[in-house]
Amino acid sequence: xxxxxxxxxxxxxxxxxxxxxxxxxxxxxxxxxxxxxxxxxxxxxxxxxxxxxxxxxxxxxxxxxxxxxxxxxxxxxxxxxxxxxxxxxxxxxxxxxxxxxxxxxxxxxxxxxxxxxxxxxxxxxxxxxxxxxxxxxxxxxxxxxxxxxxxxxxxxxxxxxxxxxxxxxxxxxxxxxxxxxxxxxxxxxxxxxxxxxxxxxxxxxxxxxxxxxxxxxxxxxxxxxxxxxxxxxxxxxxxxxxxxxxxxxxxxxxxxxxxxxxxxxxxxxxxxxxxxxxxxxxxxxxxxxxxxxxxxxxxxxxxxxxxxxxxxxxxxxxxxxxxxxxxxxxxxxxxxxxxxxxxxxxxxxxxxxxxxxxxxxxxxxxxxxxxxxxxxxxxxx
Amino acid sequence: xxxxxxxxxxxxxxxxxxxxxxxxxxxxxxxxxxxxxxxxxxxxxxxxxxxxxxxxxxxxxxxxxxxxxxxxxxxxxxxxxxxxxxxxxxxxxxxxxxxxxxxxxxxxxxxxxxxxxxxxxxxxxxxxxxxxxxxxxxxxxxxxxxxxxxxxxxxxxxxxxxxxxxxxxxxxxxxxxxxxxxxxxxxxxxxxxxxxxxxxxxxxxxxxxxxxxxxxxxxxxxxxxxxxxxxxxxxxxxxxxxxxxxxxxxxxxxxxxxxxxxxxxxxxxxxxxxxxxxxxxxxxxxxxxxxxxxxxxxxxxxxxxxxxxxxxxxxxxxxxxxxxxxxxxxxxxxxxxxxxxxxxxxxxxxxxxxxxxxxxxxxxxxxxxxxxxxxxxxxxxxxxxxxxxxxxxxxxxxxxxxxxxxxxxxxxxxxxxxxxxxxxxxxxxxxxxxx
Numbered sequence: 001x002x003x004x005x006x007x008x009x010x011x012x013x014x015x016x017x018x019x020x021x022x023x024x025x026x027x028x029x030x031x032x033x034x035x036x037x038x039x040x041x042x043x044x045x046x047x048x049x050x051x052x053x054x055x056x057x058x059x060x061x062x063x064x065x066x067x068x069x070x071x072x073x074x075x076x077x078x079x080x081x082x083x084x085x086x087x088x089x090x091x092x093x094x095x096x097x098x099x100x101x102x103x104x105x106x107x108x109x110x111x112x113x114x115x116x117x118x119x120x121x122x123x124x125x126x127x128x129x130x131x132x133x134x135x136x137x138x139x140x141x142x143x144x145x146x147x148x149x150x151x152x153x154x155x156x157x158x159x160x161x162x163x164x165x166x167x168x169x170x171x172x173x174x175x176x177x178x179x180x181x182x183x184x185x186x187x188x189x190x191x192x193x194x195x196x197x198x199x200x201x202x203x204x205x206x207x208x209x210x211x212x213x214x215x216x217x218x219x220x221x222x223x224x225x226x227x228x229x230x231x232x233x234x235x236x237x238x239x240x241x242x243x244x245x246x247x248x249x250x251x252x253x254x255x256x257x258x259x260x261x262x263x264x265x266x267x268x269x270x271x272x273x274x275x276x277x278x279x280x281x282x283x284x285x286x287x288x289x290x291x292x293x294x295x296x297x298x299x300x301x302x303x304x305x306x307x308x309x310x311x312x313x314x315x316x317x318x319x320x321x322x323x324x325x326x327x328x329x330x331x332x333x334x335x336x337x338x339x340x341x342x343x344x345x346x347x348x349x350x351x352x353x354x355x356x357x358x359x360x361x362x363x364x365x366x367x368x369x370x371x372x373x374x375x376x377x378x379x380x381x
Numbered sequence: 382x383x384x385x386x387x388x389x390x391x392x393x394x395x396x397x398x399x400x401x402x403x404x405x406x407x408x409x410x411x412x413x414x415x416x417x418x419x420x421x422x423x424x425x426x427x428x429x430x431x432x433x434x435x436x437x438x439x440x441x442x443x444x445x446x447x448x449x450x451x452x453x454x455x456x457x458x459x460x461x462x463x464x465x466x467x468x469x470x471x472x473x474x475x476x477x478x479x480x481x482x483x484x485x486x487x488x489x490x491x492x493x494x495x496x497x498x499x500x501x502x503x504x505x506x507x508x509x510x511x512x513x514x515x516x517x518x519x520x521x522x523x524x525x526x527x528x529x530x531x532x533x534x535x536x537x538x539x540x541x542x543x544x545x546x547x548x549x550x551x552x553x554x555x556x557x558x559x560x561x562x563x564x565x566x567x568x569x570x571x572x573x574x575x576x577x578x579x580x581x582x583x584x585x586x587x588x589x590x591x592x593x594x595x596x597x598x599x600x601x602x603x604x605x606x607x608x609x610x611x612x613x614x615x616x617x618x619x620x621x622x623x624x625x626x627x628x629x630x631x632x633x634x635x636x637x638x639x640x641x642x643x644x645x646x647x648x649x650x651x652x653x654x655x656x657x658x659x660x661x662x663x664x665x666x667x668x669x670x671x672x673x674x675x676x677x678x679x680x681x682x683x684x685x686x687x688x689x690x691x692x693x694x695x696x697x698x699x700x701x702x703x704x705x706x707x708x709x710x711x712x713x714x715x716x717x718x719x720x721x722x723x724x725x726x727x728x729x730x731x732x733x734x735x736x737x738x739x740x741x742x743x744x745x746x747x748x749x750x751x752x753x754x755x756x757x758x759x760x761x762x763x764x765x766x767x768x769x770x771x772x773x774x775x776x777x778x779x780x781x782x783x784x785x786x787x788x789x790x791x792x793x794x795x796x797x798x799x800x801x802x803x804x805x806x807x808x809x810x811x812x813x814x815x816x
Binding site for chain 1 (some may be wrong): 456459460461485527547548566567595596597599616649650652653656703706707709712758
């Protein structure tokens with residue numbers, strides 16, 4: 001199988017634009033019950049082992065895929081490209097047209113699915129944009145942020161179950177393009193496939209913070225498979241350390257700033273115990289043996305959180321303002337120096353991501369990191 | 382309902398004039414409003430007099446003062462808004478009136494007192510205030526109190542600061558009249574009115590790891606009679622009743638109120654519209670009312686698994702949730718209130734509509750608070766929103782509702798049928814027309 005191309009081929013077909021909110025609302029409300037009886041439908045570019053999307057003969061705006069029953073899959077497709085398209089506003093993708101034949105009855109079903117998916121995707125994008133727009137002057141409304149984040153997670157979970165969840169940080173084409181053409185966010189998160197032979201690590205947008213997994217993909221795959229119980233997508237270890245560090249700092253600040261005193265014995269001990277138990281249970285349940293999926297998609301592993309951050313990478317990022325990647329920062333607007341720059345989009349697109357010091361170091365990663373460093377200096381000044 | 386009595390509108394729309402809270406005092410004689418600019422305006426009801434029979438019950442401006450100023454948090458490089466989030470009156474104990482007003486971070490206790498006498502005939506200074514030369518004074522006189530024009534002074538008596546990391550959304554005076562609670566997104570503190578340098582934290586739902594945060598506190602209130610009981614509502618549509626006698630830290634609730642979700646109406650917006658924006662105990666203390674985005678629910682404190690009454694405020698918005706999510710209206714926090722006898726409840730909606738529900742007759746009415754549609758002393762006309770199909774005359778279709786005109790804050794006189802409705806920067810006071 002060919003590796004995911006560093007640059008998207010120019011023969012991809014154009015995706016339709018996301019529908020308007022009114023349409024979305026109508027769709028989501030009316031189609032919701034129908035979807036429960038709907039079988040999974042792959043949305044994938046050609047050559048990925050899944051069916052290509054071809055243009056529906058009757059309608060210009062419908063892209064349907066071959067009706068196929070599969071296990072839970074995560075397919076990286078132009079779907080995520082399209083989403084980034086919305087942010088970068090310009091680059092169009094096209095699917096190659098293999099012209100597979102599809103049956104009539106699956107056509108309508110697939111049409112419904114792709115519309116619902118599109119609209120759900122649109123809702124997800126809207127939610128992510130809302131989370132991004134932090135008011136720089138005044139602290140953002142925590143209640144609103146939490147509700148939007150919960151909505152994002154809900155969509156995520158459903159997409160995970162449907163098998164259409166695209167890893168937000170997945171690399172698609174950014175490798176050889178200059179940062180100015182793409183969002184720096186995607187640039188940083190992208191891993192250039194040609195150069196790196198080692199399995200890559202992806203942090204996925206997460207809200208189930210108590211469990212940590214790093215999803216590793218084989219470079220040749222371009223697809224990420226996560227266990228079925230993985231509504232669990234998680235944060236990278238080093239990122240978590242950053243937050244913990246920041247959280248600690250914040251607690252200090254709290255103690256200084258707050259003059260309130262708590263009476264009575266704290267329930268902290270009990271809470272910690274419960275948390276540990278919970279984490280253990282979830283870790284066990286998440287170790288689903290994905291043999292079947294492995295056979296379909298090649299080798300991949302799910303690595304449980306291994307302590308021990310990568311010191312070399314941490315050194316590289318020691319001067320990065322970790323508060324940017326603090327979820328608390330995002331939610332409560334605590335930022336040491338509000339500045340608009342590409343990194344705003346970075347931590348807002350994927351607020352759970354720590355500095356991209358994930359996984360094993362590689363030459364290309366350090367190159368990218370240096371590039372980011374330089375970009376930060378240039379833009380930050 | 383009867384007449385539009387008072388209109389404090391200004392012709393130029395100023396952001397700082399947006400009313401952010403409305404509250405009657407215990408007797409109903411005073412009505413306080415807070416606005417986005419940090420000001421508090423207090424209205425006083427005119428006493429009935431034979432000279433002006435028509436002016437019965439008019440509210441006129443009694444006092445205006447700047448309660449909070451904008452601040453800057455240097456630690457976080459963020460502004461602290463001066464917007465008054467809540468005002469709560471204290472029960473009157475002497476000639477002066479006391480109220481608590483709060484912005485996002487600081488609560489202040491204000492004393493509003495009248496001065497209608499002035500001392501004249503000082504020995505050391507002249508009438509115009511200039512100091513007299515002590516050597517010129519040959520006789521001593523006793524100053525005499527002379528009547529003067531009424532002056533209302535507001536002075537800050539206590540400032541309760543630095544106790545909240547997150548934004549304060551509620552304050553509530555306890556029935557013991559000595560303590561009060563303040564709630565922010567993640568914590569609730571208990572204060573003593575006399576002590577400003579410390580407060581007790583009684584609820585803390587902040588998770589150890591902020592990434593696990595999925596629920597925040599949206600409102601809290603003390604029980605009107607039992608000084609050990611309070612409730613707080615959450616963004617997930619749950620209400621927890623806590624007893625302060627059970628433990629010093631009330632993280633464990635005594636009662637947990639939640640209505641099971643209707644699986645057929647589940648959508649991506651279910652959680653957002655279930656978020657409770659206001660909770661109010663009935664005057665009797667037996668019931669409480671919660672407001673979520675589309676409905677008002679009355680709960681019996683003895684029944685936790687579902688509300689005893691549910692009233693749909695604007696069900697026609699259910700099909701518009703995605704648009705309302707996009708323009709952020711879905712996050713609007715509407716308040717609700719009881720009338721004095723707990724027989725009726727009122728809450729606001731969009732297009733300057735507000736709704737009143739009679740709990741006994743199960744009838745409801747929609748009224749509009751706008752200058753075009755209500756002249757002083759004119760009867761308000763009931764409004765109706767057309768949900769689909771043919772629009773009748775005088776009906777308004779859902780698509781022509783103005784979502785910028787929202788009535789978030791309403792208040793009901795504790796004893797009479799007088800209501801105060803805040804429509805953006807205008808305050809409307811309506812009362813029952815008695816023949």
